[in-house]
Amino acid sequence: MIRFEKVTKRYPGPGRPALDQVTLDIDKGEFVYLVGTSGSGKSTALRLVLRELRPTTGRVHVAGKEINRMAGWKVPRLRREIGTVFQDFRLLPNKTVTENVAFAQQVIGKSRRDIAKVVPETLELVGLKDKGDRMPDELSGGEQQRVAIARAFVNRPMILIADEPTGNLDPQTSVGIMNLLGDINATGTTVVMATHDHGIVDQFTKRVIELDHGKVVRDEASGSYGFQH
Amino acid sequence: MQLRYVFTELRTGLRRNLSMHLAVILTLFVSLSLAGIGILVQREATVARDSLGDELKILVNLCTDDDPSHSPNCASGEVTADQRQRIEKEIEDSDEVASSTFQSKEEGYQRAYDQAKRSNTQAAFEGPDPVVTVERWPAAYWVTLKTPEHADGIISALEGLDGVSVIKDQRKALGQIFGIMTVLKYGSWIGAGFLLFAALLQVTNTIRLAALARRREIAIMRLVGASTLYIALPFLLEALVAAIVGVALAAGVLAAFQHWGVEKALADHVEFLPWVDWGDYTQALFGLFPPGIVLLGPALTLIPTLLLTRKYVKV
Numbered sequence A: 001m002i003r004f005e006k007v008t009k010r011y012p013g014p015g016r017p018a019l020d021q022v023t024l025d026i027d028k029g030e031f032v033y034l035v036g037t038s039g040s041g042k043s044t045a046l047r048l049v050l051r052e053l054r055p056t057t058g059r060v061h062v063a064g065k066e067i068n069r070m071a072g073w074k075v076p077r078l079r080r081e082i083g084t085v086f087q088d089f090r091l092l093p094n095k096t097v098t099e100n101v102a103f104a105q106q107v108i109g110k111s112r113r114d115i116a117k118v119v120p121e122t123l124e125l126v127g128l129k130d131k132g133d134r135m136p137d138e139l140s141g142g143e144q145q146r147v148a149i150a151r152a153f154v155n156r157p158m159i160l161i162a163d164e165p166t167g168n169l170d171p172q173t174s175v176g177i178m179n180l181l182g183d184i185n186a187t188g189t190t191v192v193m194a195t196h197d198h199g200i201v202d203q204f205t206k207r208v209i210e211l212d213h214g215k216v217v218r219d220e221a222s223g224s225y226g227f228q229h
Numbered sequence B: 001m002q003l004r005y006v007f008t009e010l011r012t013g014l015r016r017n018l019s020m021h022l023a024v025i026l027t028l029f030v031s032l033s034l035a036g037i038g039i040l041v042q043r044e045a046t047v048a049r050d051s052l053g054d055e056l057k058i059l060v061n062l063c064t065d066d067d068p069s070h071s072p073n074c075a076s077g078e079v080t081a082d083q084r085q086r087i088e089k090e091i092e093d094s095d096e097v098a099s100s101t102f103q104s105k106e107e108g109y110q111r112a113y114d115q116a117k118r119s120n121t122q123a124a125f126e127g128p129d130p131v132v133t134v135e136r137w138p139a140a141y142w143v144t145l146k147t148p149e150h151a152d153g154i155i156s157a158l159e160g161l162d163g164v165s166v167i168k169d170q171r172k173a174l175g176q177i178f179g180i181m182t183v184l185k186y187g188s189w190i191g192a193g194f195l196l197f198a199a200l201l202q203v204t205n206t207i208r209l210a211a212l213a214r215r216r217e218i219a220i221m222r223l224v225g226a227s228t229l230y231i232a233l234p235f236l237l238e239a240l241v242a243a244i245v246g247v248a249l250a251a252g253v254l255a256a257f258q259h260w261g262v263e264k265a266l267a268d269h270v271e272f273l274p275w276v277d278w279g280d281y282t283q284a285l286f287g288l289f290p291p292g293i294v295l296l297g298p299a300l301t302l303i304p305t306l307l308l309t310r311k312y313v314k315v
């Protein structure tokens, strides 16, 4: 589903590369943690998958396509296959919960009928059935993150990317979010989650890929966060 | 494609930047009006040249049977082939003349008839017993001078020749008229140019602000895979609406100018010149070269919008 072949990403300016000869392979339906200290290159790897960035050298394959050589006009189609969640939720503050989720469908041209059907279904899935008419600032952090997950999942993408989704949440709320991501993974969606939350990684045991200074230093099928941290 | 979002955005966008849009529309409106007036003046110069010749041309009318000039040159009636040869030789030998063309009775008649129809005064050409006929219309030479200042030699040489009825020499009057038209034309185009540049800067600013106001939405649209065109559409439509309003206002001003300025005022008082008509007005609106305001307005707002949104909205 996602394959990196000797990917190096160098940002403009001096210093070592953000990613250094990274090779990894994530299968369809997997749940993978990308761990490592701040600055180790996790977000850069995720942005390469979205083709927000292009590698300096090496190749990135997503869903069988070599996306770094993809024509610009095809990128929107690629992104429709990838849902994305961030630490800071990124909801539109002037839209209700329902409107925020529907927005992701409207702007890719889904019909009104589809939207009217799928949005409530998705809100129910994330446990916000009764909060569709709320504004984002009337919700708790955990609920806002659920709205963001609903928005990322509403188009039923093949891949869900989450960049520190529990970074702003307390441990108990984080557990709820992890259960939700687990449910989404159980539908067959590949989930890649960047995190440096030890508790979560040790509690919900999954495949762990650890980055350090842009290099893969560990790739364990069923790992813990690692004792060195 | 589901365009509800686009139209909602268009409405909020127009409302959010109302003062900016008004500034764009007003600037565009005034500059397009000026550009249109420039085009009309240019058309006027063409119309006037077609009918009167320009400041380099003099018209040598030849005698007809029963010539209205009663000139002694016309004692023998309709100009003869021998007389024409003499006249042609005189024109060819003159060093004040650059070139000349012969205009037959039929050609001259047709040209006068077309012009009369243009200004709706063709009555004299029509009816069972028309005043103006091909027989009564003189054949003529159009003589083009090398410089508008030097024509005395050729005029005095031709004046005495048998077969020459009248020489129409309107160099001075025409020179002044065309001078004024040239000043008007370039004046309005230069004014229009400056204002169009101002409109361009305003469009650029409007887009910058609109992109800033929408940056959250744009970021999410890119993330969930909206196409670049879809993201740019509200911007393009806003620009198009501004252009359409600007063009409509300018078209109204030009129509008022044509109706009250040209037809009700100038054409009634200055009869020796033919005037631009609604066909020329249509050219000022839809013409390709120089581009009419219907082309100019949208081009000036849409092209910078396309270029800028490519920058702000790039996937």
Ligand SMILES: Nc1ncnc2c1ncn2[C@@H]1O[C@H](COP(=O)(O)OP(=O)(O)O)[C@@H](O)[C@H]1O
Binding pocket: A011, A012, A017, A018, A036, A037, A038, A039, A040, A041, A042, A043, A044, A045
């Ligand atoms: N836009 C950028 N321009 C320059 N350097 C960047 C940029 N984004 C990230 N970096 C650098 O790349 C390295 C990896 O960053 P990042 O991928 O954000 O790591 P992480 O998400 O693991 O914290 C860091 O050294 C960071 O400073």
Ligand SMILES: [Mg+2]
Binding pocket: A042, A043, A044, A163
């Ligand atoms: Mg990061």
